[in-house]
Amino acid sequence: MPTTERILRITVKSIISKLRRLIVKASASAGEGHVPSAFSVLDILWVLYDRVLQVDPQNPRSDGRDRFILSKGHGALALYAVLAEKGFFPASELERFAAFDSPLGGHPDCNKVPGVEASTGSLGHGLPMGIGMALGMRIRKIDRRVIVLVGDGECNEGSIWESALLAAHHRLSKLTCIVDYNHSTDRALLLGDIAAKFAAFGWAAAIINGHDHEAICNALIRTDSDRPTAIVAETVKGFGCKQMENNPAWHHRAPTQDELAAILEELA
Amino acid sequence: MRKQFVKTLEDLMEQDERLVLLLGDIGVFGFANAFKRYPERIYNIGICEQAMTSLAAGLAKEGLIPVLHSIAPFVIERCLEQIKIDLCYQNLPANIVSVGASYDYVAVGCTHHCPADVAVLQALPGMEIVIPGTPGDFDRLFRAAYANSHPTYFRLSERSNQHSCNVEFGRAEVIQRGGLATVIAVGPTLTWVLEATQDLDVTVLYYTTVVPFDGGTLRENCPSGKIAVVEPFYVGTLAHEVTSAMKDRSIRLLSVGVPREFLTNYGHAVDHDLACGLTPEQIKARLEQFIHD
Numbered sequence: 001m002p003t004t005e006r007i008l009r010i011t012v013k014s015i016i017s018k019l020r021r022l023i024v025k026a027s028a029s030a031g032e033g034h035v036p037s038a039f040s041v042l043d044i045l046w047v048l049y050d051r052v053l054q055v056d057p058q059n060p061r062s063d064g065r066d067r068f069i070l071s072k073g074h075g076a077l078a079l080y081a082v083l084a085e086k087g088f089f090p091a092s093e094l095e096r097f098a099a100f101d102s103p104l105g106g107h108p109d110c111n112k113v114p115g116v117e118a119s120t121g122s123l124g125h126g127l128p129m130g131i132g133m134a135l136g137m138r139i140r141k142i143d144r145r146v147i148v149l150v151g152d153g154e155c156n157e158g159s160i161w162e163s164a165l166l167a168a169h170h171r172l173s174k175l176t177c178i179v180d181y182n183h184s185t186d187r188a189l190l191l192g193d194i195a196a197k198f199a200a201f202g203w204a205a206a207i208i209n210g211h212d213h214e215a216i217c218n219a220l221i222r223t224d225s226d227r228p229t230a231i232v233a234e235t236v237k238g239f240g241c242k243q244m245e246n247n248p249a250w251h252h253r254a255p256t257q258d259e260l261a262a263i264l265e266e267l268a
Numbered sequence: 269m270r271k272q273f274v275k276t277l278e279d280l281m282e283q284d285e286r287l288v289l290l291l292g293d294i295g296v297f298g299f300a301n302a303f304k305r306y307p308e309r310i311y312n313i314g315i316c317e318q319a320m321t322s323l324a325a326g327l328a329k330e331g332l333i334p335v336l337h338s339i340a341p342f343v344i345e346r347c348l349e350q351i352k353i354d355l356c357y358q359n360l361p362a363n364i365v366s367v368g369a370s371y372d373y374v375a376v377g378c379t380h381h382c383p384a385d386v387a388v389l390q391a392l393p394g395m396e397i398v399i400p401g402t403p404g405d406f407d408r409l410f411r412a413a414y415a416n417s418h419p420t421y422f423r424l425s426e427r428s429n430q431h432s433c434n435v436e437f438g439r440a441e442v443i444q445r446g447g448l449a450t451v452i453a454v455g456p457t458l459t460w461v462l463e464a465t466q467d468l469d470v471t472v473l474y475y476t477t478v479v480p481f482d483g484g485t486l487r488e489n490c491p492s493g494k495i496a497v498v499e500p501f502y503v504g505t506l507a508h509e510v511t512s513a514m515k516d517r518s519i520r521l522l523s524v525g526v527p528r529e530f531l532t533n534y535g536h537a538v539d540h541d542l543a544c545g546l547t548p549e550q551i552k553a554r555l556e557q558f559i560h561d
Contacts, residue, residue: 125353
């Protein structure tokens with residue numbers, strides 16, 4: 001591996017580690033937060049904002065921006081950490097995460113947080129909103145992308161498959177849907193081959209390792225000429241923190257101060 | 269009213285390039301001309317009201333003004349959470365226009381009835397609710413409100429008042445003044461109310477916007493403190509608006525509307541008017557008793 005590439009990878013690894021610690025500290029401080037869900041999508045969000053999306057933190061509502069919707073809004077801590085790292089707002093805001101008058105709540109609010117495109121939390125809303133944005137940009141002749149990240153459990157919702165039909169029917173080639181496939185809801189409903197399902201609805205579809213930055217980037221920079229694209233990202237819920245990984249007990253639980261010290265040490 | 273809806277939309281779509289019409293596979297043939305003229309701004313989305321509502325929010329985020337259209341239970345009750353979060357919580361300028369008010373589609377059964385629509389939407393902060401009583405009302409009210417910055421619901425009815433007046437969005441009309449009670453006629457109930465009150469010394473107010481509720485006109489025209497609301501949806505729906513408007517005054521309230529139960533019979537709407545106590549004669553009897561109690 002060339003030296004510059006090695007240095008770059010070390011730097012990214014260090015940033016991801018820093019963001020994980022920021023997330024877990026914010027959660028512990030607030031006594032709130034879906035930390036494993038944030039860790040599941042953190043690598044994807046970092047690659048999106050670092051290498052794929054054309055966005056301007058100084059002008060977050062510019063017509064010329066790419067639009068990103070975190071449809072699985074409970075991954076909000078990861079989005080906040082990445083937006084802060086990219087300069088949309090100061091990282092110190094995370095210290096007040098979920099406080100009474102904080103703009104940063106357990107789910108993202110587009111009317112409070114710069115860079116957040118949609119207020120999500122109830123599952124199955126973000127993808128159809130993304131379709132409306134893609135259609136709206138087509139009507140307004142704005143040539144930019146819409147990328148929506150949904151969870152696998154979210155794919156239980158009928159509105160996801162209503163959207164899959166709509167996006168293919170209207171040939172929304174500027175729309176990409178990333179599925180965070182961490183298998184956490186296999187216990188309820190087996191989804192099987194999600195990429196094949198999107199392909200059957202008329203989408204271009206691919207499966208990637210959702211923690212491999214090169215794979216994420218290579219998949220996300222591609223679009224199809226006349227079909228929407230689905231990227232099924234195989235992920236680990238709680239990735240990077242052994243006691244949280246694939247452990248349902250941590251789904252919506254903040255670390256205690258004792259647990260925090262041990263987790264921060266692991267993430268260092 | 270449906271014909272007026274088509275006429276008004278076709279006209280406005282020519283004037284305002286922000287308007288985008290989304291049909292839930294309802295009204296498609298009526299809008300055939302619009303499909304030809306504005307193919308980029310009218311879509312038969314299909315029978316997927318949840319996605320259609322969120323999609324409308326996405327259009328509104330891009331600076332467009334969506335108009336959603338389907339039968340009331342499907343475009344309101346089926347996708348209530350999408351209306352709540354995507355339109356109201358995000359505070360987006362989207363418009364919902366329904367057909368099949370209350371039991372307009374009575375013969376097809378309870379699945380197609382929707383007397384609860386106003387009650388459920390009223391619970392959503394930021395939602396505006398418009399009940400036109402005539403095609404002319406719809407035209408005036410839609411033009412006045414479609415491009416404001418809030419989600420707005422327009423409830424079309426198969427019924428239309430014989431009486432017409434120059435309604436304004438957000439304002440009640442004083443139809444007649446009297447001293448024994450104040451009767452609020454909502455949307456298409458005005459004809460019933462005028463027939464019921466022709467020999468009664470009562471004030472009649474005509475409401476076509478129920479949220480925001482024009483409390484000022486009610487306060488200024490309620491000398492008796494007796495208020496009767498004749499509402500074309502679930503009985504008691506507007507009780508909160510009335511009591512809030514009159515909060516520092518002692519009042520008596522009579523609500524006349526659709527009973528809060530499933531209307532399991534079929535037949536014609538007039539059969540249900542009678543069963544629900546909504547004929548002019550029945551309304552008059554309720555009012556006379558209310559006035560004299």
